Amino acid sequence: MKAATYILRNTCGKSNCKCATGDKHETPYVARTREGKRQARSIPKELRDEVPQWIERYEEIEKLLEELSVEAWQALAKGHRKTKSR
Numbered sequence: 001m002k003a004a005t006y007i008l009r010n011t012c013g014k015s016n017c018k019c020a021t022g023d024k025h026e027t028p029y030v031a032r033t034r035e036g037k038r039q040a041r042s043i044p045k046e047l048r049d050e051v052p053q054w055i056e057r058y059e060e061i062e063k064l065l066e067e068l069s070v071e072a073w074q075a076l077a078k079g080h081r082k083t084k085s086r
Helices: 050-078
Strands: 002-010 025-034 037-042
Touching: 002 050, 025 050
Parallel strands: none
Antiparallel strands: 002 025, 025 037
């Protein structure tokens, strides 16, 4: 699963709003692809500093899992097995 943050800039449609003169509203979003489908959600103000850290942490965990997988695959290739002594 991959995720990224981005900013959507849009207008609200009110004629007297600042966005009507070009100063569009900015809404931070996070998007991910899961099972081949893209999903996106707006990020609440109280989580705007945390969400990028969550993504970074997830990517680090994913990297570590891949490293463990490679090590296990290499151990299998060498014929090493972990067995319980009985």
